[in-house]
Amino acid sequence: MTAAPWQSGGTVAFADLDDTLFQTLRKLPGTDPATLTPMTVNTLGQPHSHATPAQTALLELLEGGHVTLIPVTGRDAQAMRRVTLPFRSWQVMDHGLTILTPDGQPDAEWAAQVTAHLHPLQDALHAGTDAITAPAARLGARLTRHAAHGLPFMTVLKHPDADPQVLADLQDRWDAAHGPDSPLRVIANANNVSLLPRHLGKAAAVRYLLDTHLRGAALTLGLGDSVSDLDFMNECDFAVTPRRGQLMRTLRGLTLPQR
Incomplete structure (x- = not known):
């Protein structure tokens, strides 16, 4: 699975990684390991986090739709090197404080702002x-x-x-x-x-990319599992969240009146 490079007028998916596109086995009790796809390795090079069949299908759907997939993660560069899922476009790391260009170099303008x-x-x-x-x-x-x-x-x-x-x-x-x-x-x-x-983070990084290098996107998707992802997901046209994530649990707990 690969992510399509950016093309003006295309679709961009900004995706949190851990617990959104994959998770550790500890969070998959009772799941048959044979149905899982390794997505990260530990420091010894052994499989660590895995994608479920549904997560794998989601990634294949994005790939088949020629969607530019951009990770938006709290992982730093060292932890990102242990992610085996390939990325060919921009990458947002360090909770938004680092943006890598498609060539793998820090975006100098964003680094200066940070x-x-x-x-x-x-x-x-x-x-x-x-x-x-x-x-x-x-x-x-x-x-x-x-x-x-x-x-x-x-x-x-x-x-x-x-x-x-x-x-x-x-x-x-x-x-x-x-x-x-x-x-x-x-x-x-x-x-x-x-x-x-408070005022630096994933949302600010996504907003910067949309205002500069990714202007002209026809559709933007925000994928995340936690409440802290909500700000960057809100920068996108549509939000996608796993049903067992922190964000969905929080939403299910709301008791707002229907009007």
């Missing part, structure tokens, strides 16, 4: 990280800092047992310190709670 935005946020990012370090250690959570273009941009918390109560407690602490007026925001899905810039 670094200009990140520099003033460094004190806030450091303070937010420092404030959570001791509580995270006390609760057994692992803290990881991530950088893009040589600058820290995100702190991620994980728990070795994916303890929801621990993660919820840490998220509450961050949420209390980073309200709507904060330059930082908190996102959470699966076993991750992350602190990152």
Whole structure:
């Protein structure tokens, strides 16, 4: 399976990867492994994440429709190299802070915009990280800092047992310190709670591509599984989400009146 290169007037699909186009076996209990298609490898080169028959059919549908498939992922360059699904167009990585051209080089204009935005946020990012370090250690959570273009941009918390109560407690602490007026925001899905810039991210990267390199698209699709994907999906004409994803679970929980 390959993705069609960009052609003006064509269709573009911006797709989150993990838990949208593939997932680990842990999230596929009871599934016959023989029906799955490996899509990523681990650091030892062994199959790690897999696509279900439905996900494989979706990818084949996009390919058959000559759709330009652009990943929009939180993965960094190292993690992207472990994805075996080939991409031939633009790539959005680092939660939107890095955009690669079809030649595999960082988009210089976007990188300049990102670094200009990140520099003033460094004190806030450091303070937010420092404030959570001791509580995270006390609760057994692992803290990881991530950088893009040589600058820290995100702190991620994980728990070795994916303890929801621990993660919820840490998220509450961050949420209390980073309200709507904060330059930082908190996102959470699966076993991750992350602190990152409010006005940089997947949506800003998709908007940049549509306003510059991908102008003239006849149709745009946004594929994602989590609530944090909703912003970039909203930049597209149509949104597609897996039925067991965080976003669909959230929608099913709404009790809005029918009018």
